[in-house]
Amino acid sequence: MSDDVRELLGKAAEDAGRPGVSTEAVYAKAARVRWRRRAAVSAAAVCAVAAGAFVVPQLSSAPADPQTSSVASLAGGDMPREVALVELLPQDVGTVDEVSFVEIIKHVSPPPDEPPRTGPLDGQYAVRRDGGVGYLSIGVMDAEAVRRKMGGGAPFDDLCKPGNGEPARTDCVREELSGGRVLTIWSDDMDYGDGTPQWGPELTARLVLADGSLLAVRDSTGFEDDSAAGTPQGPLLKTPPLDRAELRELMLRPELLPQK
Numbered sequence: 328m329s330d331d332v333r334e335l336l337g338k339a340a341e342d343a344g345r346p347g348v349s350t351e352a353v354y355a356k357a358a359r360v361r362w363r364r365r366a367a368v369s370a371a372a373v374c375a376v377a378a379g380a381f382v383v384p385q386l387s388s389a390p391a392d393p394q395t396s397s398v399a400s401l402a403g404g405d406m407p408r409e410v411a412l413v414e415l416l417p418q419d420v421g422t423v424d425e426v427s428f429v430e431i432i433k434h435v436s437p438p439p440d441e442p443p444r445t446g447p448l449d450g451q452y453a454v455r456r457d458g459g460v461g462y463l464s465i466g467v468m469d470a471e472a473v474r475r476k477m478g479g480g481a482p483f484d485d486l487c488k489p490g491n492g493e494p495a496r497t498d499c500v501r502e503e504l505s506g507g508r509v510l511t512i513w514s515d516d517m518d519y520g521d522g523t524p525q526w527g528p529e530l531t532a533r534l535v536l537a538d539g540s541l542l543a544v545r546d547s548t549g550f551e552d553d554s555a556a557g558t559p560q561g562p563l564l565k566t567p568p569l570d571r572a573e574l575r576e577l578m579l580r581p582e583l584l585p586q587k
Contacts, residue, residue, distance in 0.1 A: 408448050421456030454568035460561035461568045462547040470539035486511040507537030525551040527563040534578050546574050
């Protein structure tokens, strides 16, 4: 795993937290959404979970350029982030709840106070379906933070051509999009030997924007923890919560980016 990936994952874990809910109406909406997701999961056939099996009409025409969104404006306000995120995901993705990687991995409970977030939906989310638990991790790094990380150098180069002795990324696809954006998605088996968190296989995506800011998303089959202090979550999903096409659609949603 490259140093930049490790730093992003560490930042995501440190930023973990749980949102507050301000009204009973929001709780009711969240409950209705979760009920719909549970009903969809119970009716879905296992084969529909395989990569590429979903059809997502509502995400079929993602906007070419970032723009403000009503969902983005609600996230971080009265609407819990998990509810706002569910609105952007396939209908039968599973039951979605915001969680804390600090609590799950480092066994810190309760999790630390929530720090400022760059993106409206930044956070970690558990996705439960078919008896398993996977995760979506979303994080935005502004241009200044990226420059500090890169030591003032150029933004991330072609991630499909790793250097400095890094192993090649599996099934890596790099796209140059409109507006100077670059989207890269690859597969990662997360098998780095003893002494590392026991993550299941995942898809990883990065969107570098024209201003140098970065959106990073992990689409993980789950986390295995055999320690006595571990927080029980559930077995790994057979496939990541989103297939590659669905992850691409999510990466292009303006709701994940800060409003301008």
